[in-house]
Amino acid sequence: MNNLIINWWRSQQFKFSLKRGEIHRAVQLLQEIQKSGARFSWLEKLFRDKLQLERYSQEYKRQTETLSQQLTEKSKQKDNFILMPDEEFIKYIYKVFNLIQHDEYKLQSTGIDERIFDDFESSLVEYLKEEFSKIPENKLFIKLEDALEDINNLKVGQDPDYRFSLTPHVYFMKYFLDNVYCIYLAWFLIYQDALLPSKINILDIAAGPGTVAYGLALFLQSSSGFFHIPQMHISYYSLEKQDAFQFRGLQFWRRYIESRLTTVNAYFRFVTTDIFNWKNKSNNLPKDFFDFIVISHCFFTDPAKRVEANNTCKQIFATSLKNSGYVLLILQDKKLFQIYDIHQVENQEQEKNVVQKFLGELGLELVWYKYLTSTGSRKSLPSGEFGKFARDKLPKQLYMSPILQQYFGQKHQLHYTLDDYVILAKKS
Template sequence: MSRIIANWWRSQQFKLAIRRGNTRQAMQLLQEIQKSGARLSWLEKLFRDKLQLEISSQQYKQEVKTLKNNLNDTLQELENRNLDFLTQPQNRQVLVPKQEFIESVYKKFNLKYHDQTKLQCTGIDQDIFNDIEENLIAYLQDELSKIPEKQLKLKLEDALKDINNLKIGQDPSYAFSLTPHVYFMKYFLENVYCLYLAWFLVYEAGLLSKNINILDIAAGPGTVAYGLALFLQSSIGFLQIPQMHISYYSLEKQDAFQYRGLQFWRRYIESRKSLINAYFRFVTDDIFNFNSQSSNLPENFFDFIIISHCFFLESNKKQQANSIYNKIINRSIKINGYVILIIQDKKLFKFYDMPRTEDISQEKYIVNQFVSDLDLDLVWYRYLTSRDSRRPCSAIEFAKFADEKLPKQLYMTSLIQKYFDQRHNSNYKLDDYVILAKK
């Protein structure tokens, strides 16, 4: 009887939400009703069908709008630039996806699609990631050995406490000298793992060219560049291409992150056999104080603009950041350029006060809303996850799953256990949406 009453009560709340025009609450209640197994009323079915129709209509309108904009922009580009891009095809050569290499990545990373957007990953390219991990350990040990042992413990504790604010959705102050080092130990490898796969998806879609200009907003130590470098390094033996030319522009508030990122790049990436000719430019600036009109960001220059994990829950900050991102994108991206957005699953759904769910129509609605809030058009997105479910699980459940199924950071674990008394293994894990969009 209590179940019948609960179902009746949810239906009444659903009707009330519809009357009040509270679409967000109605979506959440519909999800609860469907999960309970109760039969849907005609109103609930109508609302469900309306949502699916809106998503289809939104995608259709975006496709039409994108095609029109591409046509108009291309015609304008031809007129303004005197066909320069047609007379320089060597600068726009796309890397044609090679099936043998794609299959190799799928096998090594144990990639598995559960539906059209959810891509589970429980593997890794051991040769590539063990190599960078081992060299990162050597770099960190060299750096930490320069600090007296008594000071080192206190400095590491302060930096760890600061950077752990990321776990509760707050911004660290980044005011401590060893914050970049702790970031390298706790988050860097995992983020590079994610960026590797993001670039792989771009390559698989046939959108990666041999000469590219990249703007990395809130770049940290340059995980975007590292992810691309490792991806290209793993393609050696599969892709027969001339050496690539990459112009990488880092826009980051913390100069210590930029400095340490470049320092390790010179020590590690530039010492390896590589297809990359990379040119770096660093601008240390807070995006909230950023003025695109007075900045030295080049106009119509970047093939890719990447914003990775730099999104804000607080409403005013979110609106301000979105406005600045939009100005930068409109000013600096090429007419045929792309924007890559990477955001953690729980933060994306928290933006819109919605629970994580296996309902793909709801997920598409939220992703489209997120992209629309940045005044962009969605091209495609993938949910990269270590687990086979979108729904959250307990910390104990995940720890057991990670220990049994996920690749371990073999070298980094020993260093973290030494300095932070961590008892469990550090793993490579994913819970991010990789979203490709256009202006």
């Protein structure tokens, strides 16, 4: 009898709760009635069915939202299609560059893709000769000597003034080919790890004449005949203090690259500013936009300058790099160890600690790094020994050497050489 009274009382309370709009209380009472084993009244059954329909509706809505998100992600992946590594092409690159993986981090290269680089180098020399032909010979040698003295500051770890009209040309003659060679291999390593999209947004900090873009363009040229490249779209932002470098880089790009690449749609934007004045220019770059931010061969050994530059770079990484994006850092081996006043030796643990410390100062997390070397050794060879090694083993700069001999009296044959750290990182 007591149970009947209690059940009757619950049903009455249930009715009153519905009338007063106390839905939460009505749900609690319905659960108590169900647990008691009492039969539902027609009103209670109706309310139960209503709750079930609402649950089904919510579940359907969640499934629809999940499917919509999945479709959106698939659409993004399609728009940002990753170039999947082709086994035969990778074998080809390892063969023509004579790539040897000595340990987890050290990668030796003593070869080159001659069909790509010989054509590129000869076209660069033709461009330089045409530029020099516009200047009277007596003035040309003076201008070249001034520019050479300026840019040779790089050898002693100082920043050139870049105030001479032919400084970009001397950079083309002395450093450009080796740097393109290095960056070409950096893009190959990224491609090999299935991290290179066909639609790619690149920010090149301290870009010079656009060496990073040239390395990528030549790498894509090498893939011709191995696999079909979908329509490439490269948005390339050059952040560079010297507008003369940007101008000459774009001038040669239009002359050489655009006449050969039909599958690459490259959009260039130039932000000409000093990184140390970045706070005044912070709105010039899009937010959360870049797949890769690259800094190649532009790092400071002076502690105060390095801290200031690092703080600016951290701000750029935080605001302009996509969460899924990468930072690519390339610097010469001597520069990396000179920053921390450490002597480079054959010690992987020491090397990795230096790389981690370097990234920590930039607020970055290591993905991987490679030490790219021509000699296969972390220790420098004596100059005479290296000269013989280069003559015997390394690819020659057949077209650039003669004009260096002509204008600077250089006696020895130039070769493509590597002694650089290629570091791939992400935001911490």
